[in-house]
Amino acid sequence: MTPVGLLPRHLHPGAWWLWAAGLATAASRTTNPLLLALVVAVAGFVVSARRPATPWGSSYGAFVRLGLVIVAIRVVMGALFGVTQGTHVLFTLPELPLPAWASGVRLGGPVTLESVLAAVYDGMRLAAVIVCVGAANALVPPARLLRCVPAALYEAGVAVVVALTLAPQLVRATGRVREARRLRGRSNRGLRGLRGIAVPVLEGALERSLDLAAAMDSRGYGRRAAVPAAVRRTTGGLVLAGLLGVCAGVYGLLDAGSPPALGLPLLVAGVLLAGTGTAVAGRRVRRTRYRPDPWALPEWLTTASGAVAAGCTVAAALLGTLALTPTVSPLVWPQLPVLPAAGVLAALLPVVVAPLPPSPAGAQAAPGPTSPRAEAA
C-alpha cells in the first residue's frame, strides 16, 4: 500500500516517537483490557506496515513477549503477595504466618478471581506502554534517532552511537573466542573459563575503541569553538536551574498537598529555562548533518494522530468515563468506551499518510527525499 504521491523515504524519527508517546499516554490512562489490546494491535499493525528492513525492525515481537512476561509476573506476585479482594475464591495457597511486625504483608492465602483480574489489568497497562516504546524502537533504528539529538548533547550522542555500533561486534568477538577455546580443548565453564574469555574480548574491544578514537580525531570530531568562560558558566547555570525547576515542578504536580504555584507554572518555567540554556549551549558546537530528515505534512499528521489518541483518552478520563477503569470488586464485564477507542483507531493514520521506508537496495537510487506535498507546505 503505497501512499499516493510519496516517494519512499524515512519519516522523521521525532514524528514516530511522538506518535508512540501519544499511544503510550492513552494506554497509561486506562486499565480496560479491551482498549489496551486495541492499542497493542494498532501499534503492531503500524509497525508491520512501516518498519524498515533492519534487524531492529523485527524487535517488535520481542517487546510483545516481554509484555506477556510482565503480565505473568504481575499475576504471580499478586497471587502470592497481593491484597485479597472479592469473594470468588479460585484456589487457596498455604498461608505462611508472619511475625507481628510484618503484619502488613501477606504470603499465600486465598487467591480470588478479583485480585487476579486486578493484577492482569495492571500488568496489561504496563505491558501496553512498553509495547508502544517497542513499536517506536522498531520503526526508528536508534542510530537514526541519534541524528536528531540537540547540538548541546552532541558528544553524548556520538558516544551512544559508537556504543550501539560496537555492541554487536562485542557479541561476535565473544563467540569467536569461545569457539577458539573449544578448539584448543579448554573449558568455557567456571571462573577460569570466564576469565579466559573476558580478557581477550576486552583487550580486543579496547584496541578497537582506540583505533576508532584515532580515526575520529583525525576527522575532526571533538573540536569545540572558542567560547568565553563567562558564557560557558552562564549556560551551565541556566541548564542546572532549569532542571531543578523541572524537578520541583514535577514534585508539585504529583504531590496533592503542595501549593498550586509549585506545580505546573514551575514546571513550565523550568522547561523553558533548560531549553534556553540547551539551545544557547548548542550554538557553540559546530556540526553539520548529512541529508537531515525533513519535517513535512506526513510528520505533522503522524504526530497529530498520536496526540488525538492521547487527547481522546484524557478527555474521556476527565469526563469521568467509568469504562476506562473497570472495577473488579464488584466484578463487571469490561465495556468498550467509544471516545478512547475512536482515538486509538485514529492512531492508524500513519499507515496511510506516512511514506514507505526505502528498501535497502533502493536507498541510493531514490532521487529526492521530499514529497511534492512537502514542497508546497
Next chain:
Amino acid sequence: MSTIAARPPAVRAAATLLATLLAALTLLATAGSAEAASYRYWGFYTWTNGTWTFATKGPDQTKPADGAVDGWRFAVSAESGSPRTPRADGDFDAICASTKAATGKKRVAVVIDAGLPADAPAGEKPPAARGACALVDATASSAQVLSAVAKTRVEKGLVCGIDGYPSTGCGDQTDATPPATPDAQVRLALPAAAADKPSSGDDGSGPPWAGIAVAAVLVAALAGAGVWRARGAARSGAGS
C-alpha cells in the same frame, strides 16, 4: 569569526527574565504554608471493650472472631484529630438476634454508618445507618464479612464504596473540615427476621456483548493483518 561569543542581547534578556521568574515562583511556592488536609473515606473500626477502636490492620488482614462487631463509618476526617466512629454501639446480641449460628461458620455483626449529609460528597445523599449480621466461614477476613452483607467497591485493596455510596472516588482530599462537636448517636436499621442478604449478582443484565464483540473483531483483524504482513515481508525478503 567567533560569532558565538557575541550572543544576541535578546537571548540574554530572555534568559534573565526566565531566571527571575523561576526564583519568584520558588519563593512563592515555599512561602505557602501546608495546611492539614482532610480526607473523605470509609473508616474501619472494631468494637473492643465497649468502644470503637480504629483498626490497626486492613480489613483483609483482620480476622474477626465469632461474636465480634466490625464498624464502618464514612466521614470527613483530618489527618490529625480524633477518629469519627460509627454513631451507634456495637451490640452483637441485638444485631445478630435473628441469625442462627451454624457449625463451621462464625457470626460477625457489621455496623455500616454512611455518616452525616455534611460528610457526603457533592450531589449524594447518605443512606441510613444499618447493622447486619454475617454468617461466614470461620477463617473469613473482615473484607469478606463486609462483602457478605453489602455490595462493596474496592480499588487497590481500599474499600471505596459500600452499598453504592459514594458512587465515585476513593479517599479523596477535601476542603471541608470535620465538625468540632462529637456526632450524636443514631438508631441502626436492623435486619428483619428473614435474613435479607443483598443479591451478590449484578443487576441482571448480561455482559455487554456489543462492545466486547466489536473490540474482539478489531483486535483480531489488526493483529491478523499485522502478522500476515510481517510473514509476507519475511517471505519476500528471503526469496529475493
